[in-house]
Amino acid sequence: MSAAVQQQRKSFNLFSPFWFWIGFLGIVILIGLYATFLIMTKGLVVTNLTDLTPWGLWIILDLSCIGLGAGAFSISAITYILGQDQFKRLARVAVFIGILGYSGALMALFFDIGRPDRFWHGWVFWNVHSMLWEVTMCITLYFTVLTFEVFPMVVELPFLKRFTWLQNFAHRVHDYTPVLAIVGLGLSLLHQSSLGGTYGVVVGRAALFRATMPILFIVSAVAGGISFTVFITLVVQWIGKRTLVSNNALFAAGQISGAILLLYLYMRFWDTTAGNYGYVPGRSEAFTTLSSGTYAVTFWTWEIFLGGLLAAILLIRARFRQNILLLLIGSGLAAIGLVANRWHTTLLAFTEPLSENPPMTDPLVGSYTPAWTEWAITFMVISILAMIFSLGIKFLPAFRDMSEQTEAAH
Amino acid sequence: MSEHTKDEHAPQGEQIPQSEPAPSGGPTQQGPTRELDRREFVRLIAGLGISAAAAGWVWSAFLAHNDPAEEVNGHGEGPYWVMVIDLEACIGCERCVYACQATNDTDSEHRWNILLTDEETFGQPVFITRPCMHCEHAPCVEVCPVAATYHREDGLVMMDYQRCIGCRYCMVACPYGVRVFNWDDREDETDNEMVPTWGTPEINRRPRGVAEKCTFCSQRIDLAYETGLRPGYDRAVTPACVNICPTEARRFGDLNDPESPVSRAMKGRQAVVLRENLGTHPRVYYLLPEAEEGEEA
Numbered sequence: 001m002s003a004a005v006q007q008q009r010k011s012f013n014l015f016s017p018f019w020f021w022i023g024f025l026g027i028v029i030l031i032g033l034y035a036t037f038l039i040m041t042k043g044l045v046v047t048n049l050t051d052l053t054p055w056g057l058w059i060i061l062d063l064s065c066i067g068l069g070a071g072a073f074s075i076s077a078i079t080y081i082l083g084q085d086q087f088k089r090l091a092r093v094a095v096f097i098g099i100l101g102y103s104g105a106l107m108a109l110f111f112d113i114g115r116p117d118r119f120w121h122g123w124v125f126w127n128v129h130s131m132l133w134e135v136t137m138c139i140t141l142y143f144t145v146l147t148f149e150v151f152p153m154v155v156e157l158p159f160l161k162r163f164t165w166l167q168n169f170a171h172r173v174h175d176y177t178p179v180l181a182i183v184g185l186g187l188s189l190l191h192q193s194s195l196g197g198t199y200g201v202v203v204g205r206a207a208l209f210r211a212t213m214p215i216l217f218i219v220s221a222v223a224g225g226i227s228f229t230v231f232i233t234l235v236v237q238w239i240g241k242r243t244l245v246s247n248n249a250l251f252a253a254g255q256i257s258g259a260i261l262l263l264y265l266y267m268r269f270w271d272t273t274a275g276n277y278g279y280v281p282g283r284s285e286a287f288t289t290l291s292s293g294t295y296a297v298t299f300w301t302w303e304i305f306l307g308g309l310l311a312a313i314l315l316i317r318a319r320f321r322q323n324i325l326l327l328l329i330g331s332g333l334a335a336i337g338l339v340a341n342r343w344h345t346t347l348l349a350f351t352e353p354l355s356e357n358p359p360m361t362d363p364l365v366g367s368y369t370p371a372w373t374e375w376a377i378t379f380m381v382i383s384i385l386a387m388i389f390s391l392g393i394k395f396l397p398a399f400r401d402m403s404e405q406t407e408a409a410h
Numbered sequence: 411m412s413e414h415t416k417d418e419h420a421p422q423g424e425q426i427p428q429s430e431p432a433p434s435g436g437p438t439q440q441g442p443t444r445e446l447d448r449r450e451f452v453r454l455i456a457g458l459g460i461s462a463a464a465a466g467w468v469w470s471a472f473l474a475h476n477d478p479a480e481e482v483n484g485h486g487e488g489p490y491w492v493m494v495i496d497l498e499a500c501i502g503c504e505r506c507v508y509a510c511q512a513t514n515d516t517d518s519e520h521r522w523n524i525l526l527t528d529e530e531t532f533g534q535p536v537f538i539t540r541p542c543m544h545c546e547h548a549p550c551v552e553v554c555p556v557a558a559t560y561h562r563e564d565g566l567v568m569m570d571y572q573r574c575i576g577c578r579y580c581m582v583a584c585p586y587g588v589r590v591f592n593w594d595d596r597e598d599e600t601d602n603e604m605v606p607t608w609g610t611p612e613i614n615r616r617p618r619g620v621a622e623k624c625t626f627c628s629q630r631i632d633l634a635y636e637t638g639l640r641p642g643y644d645r646a647v648t649p650a651c652v653n654i655c656p657t658e659a660r661r662f663g664d665l666n667d668p669e670s671p672v673s674r675a676m677k678g679r680q681a682v683v684l685r686e687n688l689g690t691h692p693r694v695y696y697l698l699p700e701a702e703e704g705e706e707a
Contacts, residue, residue: 113575
């Protein structure tokens with residue numbers, strides 16, 4: 001107990017690396033706030049988005065945040081539905097990452113839509129036929145689930161201890177964790193896939209119009225999401241010099257995500273091979289752009305070899321995975337592979353001419369490089385998430401060092 | 411695992427028989443193979459029923475868009491508004507582009523009606539002007555999360571600028587690239603260089619942050635319903651791009667009326683729609699040039 005108190009006191013030294021890190025994030029956030037001011041006063045004209053490339057960096061950020069947040073539902077499901085209690089502590093980290101990831105996605109969307117003042121229209125005016133309607137509903141509901149899952153961790157904070165009604169409510173909520181895991185699994189199985197479906201149903205763009213999109217999205221999200229949770233846990237343990245999760249749980253989680261990553265690569269292989277078997281107008285051009293054109297270097301390097309195959313090998317082979325450094329590299333690469341995939345999928349959609357049918361030959365093709373405002377807001381969102389995460393992982397009692405905390409009553 | 415989880419584990423236990431024998435302690439016993447008591451059973455059935463009803467409602471609403479036999483406004487009841495563009499007559503003068511920009515007060519960088527040139531297919535330049543196709547199975551209408559773009563009763567695809575949230579999914583979904591976005595604030599400016607030479611604005615500028623597109627000059631078609639004038643015959647209720655065309659390459663009217671300008675223009679000509687394979691059923695028909703390819707006159 002006295003050790004914990006000392007730990008708390010020590011952390012309030014404002015000249016520690018921790019607070020420099022928080023200060024650095026604060027500066028990035030300030031730059032982003034200036035970009036926010038520009039966006040809100042001048043509109044999306046200050047971005048590099050155009051009529052022909054209407055979606056860009058913020059949509060990639062949104063998709064990446066949700067994909068990397070998939071560890072929350074996956075690890076919760078493994079822990080509470082399959083009853084694998086050794087993942088309980090990892091699930092807690094995953095849920096914390098998850099709620100931050102979904103907050104980031106909501107922030108990205110808030111900036112991306114042309115009318116942020118009408119963000120609530122999605123809940124009031126329904127078009128149940130729209131994939132985005134489904135995504136809106138599911139993300140809202142799942143965000144609520146995540147809030148309930150994180151709530152008991154937050155009320156453990158010392159200064160909230162005296163509100164007994166809050167404590168009692170948190171205990172009741174905590175008892176429902178397995179229920180929340182089931183609801184979260186259901187909602188995630190819907191929206192992680194329908195985010196892929198958002199692209200998959202676009203009949204006019206052959207590069208996207210594939211029934212495999214929803215499946216590829218969810219499978220890659222589970223692999224990337226679990227990997228990202230493992231990666232962040234390892235980073236926190238390394239920098240903070242403490243133990244959040246037992247090594248065995250991390251090894252096992254790495255193995256699961258490696259296996260799922262391999263499954264994803266297999267599915268991706270056949271999707272690409274069968275989908276480009278003959279000449280498909282639009283799709284073949286897009287695949288050429290991806291595999292030997294503009295995106296060839298990043299595609300082969302980050303999405304396929306490093307973020308796909310190497311990550312899968314490092315995670316699957318026990319000798320590699322049980323080396324903490326290789327586990328760190330493997331899980332980090334898998335997460336990067338997921339982001340690269342979302343990046344390529346989004347931008348590839350707009351490299352394909354819309355006019356490949358007989359009469360028109362003028363290519364209506366966009367080109368896109370994100371503007372500084374887009375980068376500034378992207379880094380602001382990431383910094384906000386990193387700041388809350390850093391503070392939370394440092395001060396929330398749920399993330400105390402394993403040696404200090406005995407698993408009581410959970 | 412605490413006692414509050416029993417409701418969720420009970421149905422699972424029922425579906426997946428487990429090898430362990432059930433504890434003999436009676437209905438209040440907890441465990442994976444415990445029997446359901448009556449109240450739990452009723453609750454389970456009610457829950458399933460409500461879920462099934464909700465899912466059924468969503469599913470039926472979902473399918474309402476997908477019936478291939480059901481056209482939004484089929485040939486038969488009411489007017490069937492179409493635009494016919496004769497590729498042989500079009501000289502690429504862009505007057506329809508200017509008239510549209512003036513009448514609908516669009517930005518010159520984000521026009522509703524544009525000119526595309528095909529230099530190759532027919533050996534000589536063919537000019538293709540492209541308005542909104544007003545598809546019967548419109549991808550934009552299907553994907554809009556807030557139903558801000560919709561089919562109105564006569565089948566035209568409209569925009570509700572007050573509802574649009576500016577997510578731009580419609581622009582991703584449109585196979586023809588007809589949709590443009592209000593990236594900038596234009597409401598208070600007077601910078602339309604096409605006014606007054608090519609026309610006068612008839613509608614308000616759209617607010618910043620919403621998507622927009624060609625409406626077939628719906629304000630004029632609305633006027634037709636009020637006055638009884640006939641689009642295609644009477645200039646006051648015919649789209650601006652059609653009125654201004656010096657070669658009568660563009661015509662507008664009711665395809666259900668055999669005497670309408672569109673019906674007469676299509677007689678004996680080979681008409682195509684853009685990207686027919688997508689099944690969008692556009693309301694804009696292009697008449698192919700006759701001379702080079704030897705199609706029947």
